Amino acid sequence: MPQVAARPQYPTDHPSVPVRFAAGDRVRVRKTFPLGHIRTPFYIRGHSGVIERYCGNFPVPEELAQMRSGLPAQPLYRVRFLQREVWPDYAGRADDVIEIEIFQHWLEAVKT
Amino acid sequence: MSERGKPNELGEYRPLSYFQLMEVSLRELLVEKGIVSDAEVQATLEDMRARGPDAGARVVARAWVDADFKARLLENGTRACEAFGLDVPALRLVVVENTPQVHNVIVCTLCSCYPRMLLGLPPDWYKSRHYRSRVVREPRTVLQEFGLRLPEAVQLRVHDSTADMRYLVLPMRPAGTAGWSEAQLASIVTRDCMIGVAVPDTSGSE
Structure with missing residues (x-):
């Protein structure tokens, strides 16, 4: 289900995999626990949210940490999550959110 | 060293x-x-x-007095800062705006990512495990501990800088500052205001 992403906020010229998501798309963070240098926080794995913006394509941090090139680059998005869905006991407003940068290979589409 | x-x-x-x-x-x-x-x-x-937070404070003051600059800053923070004459190498800046409806606060839960080019070195509390783990989970309580009590009507957005972007909060310009010079305005924009754990206070500078 290829989609046309909005213009990246920070375009880069790295060779990259295709951009799958656009602002407004609903996505879920993969719930997986590989070893290594991971920039996807544990607390957000398995949760779903909405793409807030497409930042650009950046080398893969897991690969960079192993002294490899990190290419092809992966699209990076800011994803918005409802706090109430992330923390069941969240005490603030129902529409409080947390926004996190997540690479595309950590995201899967959620059918709406 | x-x-x-x-x-x-x-x-x-x-x-x-x-x-x-x-x-x-x-x-x-x-x-x-x-x-x-x-x-x-x-x-x-x-x-x-x-490096201290002065560069960030000058950016905020300019955004308060120049609507075009503010629009460019929100669109692409890095380009706007460069056009403003700041040297911000390796910074991909996302500026998030506080409004009467929305308050923003910044954290890096994984380490201590911080817009050093604009704010200097991060304070020790920003790097502490307490701040990093609590501000994502109970942000309103943490803000209260900083002395910032958000009205119940205000939506709170926490930004976790986990990858290549860096964040700066654009605070609201306080009432009673009409006619202030950019330098005067910049003087009330503290580091904490640009992290989002405080808001500008005019009581000390008339």
Whole structure:
């Protein structure tokens, strides 16, 4: 289900995999626990949210940490999550959110 | 490159921690192999230590007085800062705007990512496990501990800088500052206002 992403906020010229998501798309963070240098926080794995913006394509941090090139680059998005869905006991407003940068290979589409 | 591993100002000796030892070993190897010199390391450290939050405060003050600049800043923070004459290498800046409806606060839960080019070195609390783990989970309580009580009507957005972007909060311009110069305005924009744990306070500067 290829989609046309909005213009990246920070375009880069790295060779990259295709951009799958656009602002407004609903996505879920993969719930997986590989070893290594991971920039996807544990607390957000398995949760779903909405793409807030497409930042650009950046080398893969897991690969960079192993002294490899990190290419092809992966699209990076800011994803918005409802706090109430992330923390069941969240005490603030129902529409409080947390926004996190997540690479595309950590995201899967959620059918709406 | 500080006085670590040597007696501190109080004359106390503390042994190097694991990571301090790693830093010293790596630095000495780089110097020994001629990749950097001690003087270059020292100059870079001095440069980072000399950076404070003033550049960020000037950016905020300009955004308060110039609607076009503010629009460009929200669209692409890095380009706007460069056009403003700031040298911000390697910074991909996302500026998030506080409004009467929305308050923003910044954290890096994984380490201590921070817009150093605009705000200087992060405060120790920003790097602490307490702040990093609590501000994502109970942000309103943490803000209260900083003395910031958000109205119940205000939506709170926490931004976790986990990858390549860096964040700056654009606070609301306080009432009663009409006619202030940009320099006056910048003087009330503190580091904490641009992290989002405080809001500008005009009570100290009339």
